[in-house]
Amino acid sequence: MRLFETRPGDDGLPGRERLLAVLALITGTLMAVVDTTMINLALPTIAADLDIPGSRAVWITNLFQVVCAAFLLVFAGLSELVTRRRLYLVGLSTFVLAALGAALSRNLETLLVFRALQGLGAAATLSIGPSIYRAIFPSRLLGSALGLSALVVAGGYAAGPTLSGVILSFADWPWLFALNVPLGVISLWLAKRALPRESPRQGSFDILGALLSMLMLASFFLAMDAVGHAAPLWQSGGWLVTAIMSCAGFIRRQRRAPYPLLPLSVFAEKRFTLAVSASGLAFIGQGLSFVALSFFYQEQMGFSPLETAWLFTPWPLAIMVVGPLAGRLADRINPSVLSSTGLLLLMIGLISLGLVDENTGVAGSLWRTALCGIGFGLFQPPNNREMMASLPPERSANVSGVMSTTRTVGQSLGVALVGAALALGLAVQLTLWLGALTTLLSLAASLARVPLAREANRARRASSQPS
Structure with missing residues (x-):
């Protein structure tokens, strides 16, 4: 192989x-x-x-x-x-x-x-x-x-x-x-x-930054879970305030720590920052779509939980087929172009799911879900490659942590948005339109880095040529 x-x-x-x-x-x-x-x-x-x-x-x-x-x-x-x-x-x-x-x-x-x-x-x-x-x-x-x-x-x-x-x-x-x-x-x-095997870095560990990071992410997740389950405002609001305050403390600490847990200098690289933004917004769309469709298929279309699970299957199956192909193409052509194309397909798929009603058959639901999977599969590997390749190899662990955290935060926020919509008595399909909107914003971030990626490719080719 x-x-x-x-x-x-x-x-x-x-x-x-x-x-x-x-x-x-x-x-x-x-x-x-x-x-x-x-x-x-x-x-x-x-x-x-x-x-x-x-x-x-x-x-x-x-x-x-x-x-x-x-x-x-x-x-x-x-x-x-x-x-x-x-x-x-x-x-x-x-x-x-x-x-x-x-x-x-x-x-x-x-x-x-x-x-x-x-x-x-x-x-x-x-x-x-x-x-x-x-x-x-x-x-x-x-x-x-x-x-x-x-x-x-x-x-x-x-x-x-x-x-x-x-x-x-x-x-x-x-x-x-x-x-x-x-x-x-x-x-x-x-x-x-x-x-x-590799050699460990010399220096100390940012214990205070680690504690603030744990408090920030745990309280954010609990806030989103409280919103998603229509908990009392004081409960969700309390966790959210805790998350915001600990986030502010974490950023302040990272600017001053001799060995920061997450060096904020990585965000000075525009390609990395735009790729992280595109990833977070896309995962919001994915997270809310899964939950919204689960409610819609079971409560409005009358499908059983097992039937609903099968209706979701085209999404991950499409990623399984398209993802490796997209990753391979990203080694040859501009990853930002591939990611942007995938986000466009994902947005179209979410819009089409937002138009589903009780008269839409199983086949109509399946192709819409598959289109979302194709779009997400075309987006994610090239976008992850951009995140990794935009920074030096010694920052790989930091990039990996940001990548995992962005995915978790985005999905949690998407789930919470569906819960908030249900708590307010809004139609669950409205959240699919919101998912299309976040995907549009993700597309804008992805398109903004297309010229940056081209410049980086030209610089890399120039540096590899013998003088």
């Missing part, structure tokens, strides 16, 4: 070691993504078995997500001191052991403890995953590598609900967690053998 061919002058790992390292990343990422989607579908079953109300059962998912979101930037910064390889191995080990603990849990309190530990392990692996791809693959294949990453994530989202349904049809819910144990052992063996 082209991804595992070694050419003279290649950076990264040799072909065979590259393959083993990628297999370790694939299994680790799949576990984290599939785990989330599987457990979401199993919450009613778990609630009934543990004899708890649904309002408490949702914290089996919420706690995992809050902990994971809170530690993304922290672990990205910490990886420079302990090295990405060690952090990935510790994070993966924590996730697997916590999955075993969750499988053995027989009450909600114990299960929540292990779910928090799973979130901690997932944060360690997901926060640095993209930067490890950059360390594994040569620069000429960076887009293709990130396209492979997009395929893995989309495959996890597509397979999770179906796998959960299959397992629950003949086994109890603890087996959903136990499934991670053998996969985790394999992934750990591969990671320990193949992930590249």
Whole structure:
């Protein structure tokens, strides 16, 4: 395969070691993504078995997500001191052991403890995953590598609900967690053998910045969750104020810290900043679309939860097909052009979904969802490549942390917007139009960096020519 061919002058790992390292990343990422989607579908079953109300059962998912979101930037910064390889191995080990603990849990309190530990392990692996791809693959294949990453994530989202349904049809819910144990052992063996070794950075760790980062991201997620569940204004407002104040403190700290958790100088690179903006706005559109369509298909069109899951399937399947192709093309042509084209298709797809009514058949819903998936698949890998390639390799861990955090924040905000619309009694389809609007703004940010990317390509070609 082209991804595992070694050419003279290649950076990264040799072909065979590259393959083993990628297999370790694939299994680790799949576990984290599939785990989330599987457990979401199993919450009613778990609630009934543990004899708890649904309002408490949702914290089996919420706690995992809050902990994971809170530690993304922290672990990205910490990886420079302990090295990405060690952090990935510790994070993966924590996730697997916590999955075993969750499988053995027989009450909600114990299960929540292990779910928090799973979130901690997932944060360690997901926060640095993209930067490890950059360390594994040569620069000429960076887009293709990130396209492979997009395929893995989309495959996890597509397979999770179906796998959960299959397992629950003949086994109890603890087996959903136990499934991670053998996969985790394999992934750990591969990671320990193949992930590249590197020297740690000298210097101190920004402990105050880490604490402010955790408070900022955790309180933001809780604020968005409160909005999404129509919680009292004092509750959502309190968390939001906490998030804003801790964000201000975090920025102030990063400007003064000798070894900042997230060097703000990375945002001086316009290509990086525009790519981050485009990513966040696009994930808002994706996050609200998934939730809005779930309500619309079930409450207004009368589909069952399983039928609704199948109606969503074209979106991740399209990403699985288009994502690797888009990543490969991004190694050859301007990634900003590809990303902008994908955002245009995504916007058209969201507009078409906003026009769906009770008379729209299954086929009409499927092609609209597939169009969104094609657009998002064409957007994400080239945009991620822009984020990675716009900064020096030594900033890869920071870029990876920003990339993961942007995705989490964008999706959470999208879900919260749907919850707010429902709380206000607005038609759920109006949020799809809002998603189209955020995608339009994302498209504007993406188009703004097209000339910047062209200039960077010309400068790179000029510097590579012999004088």
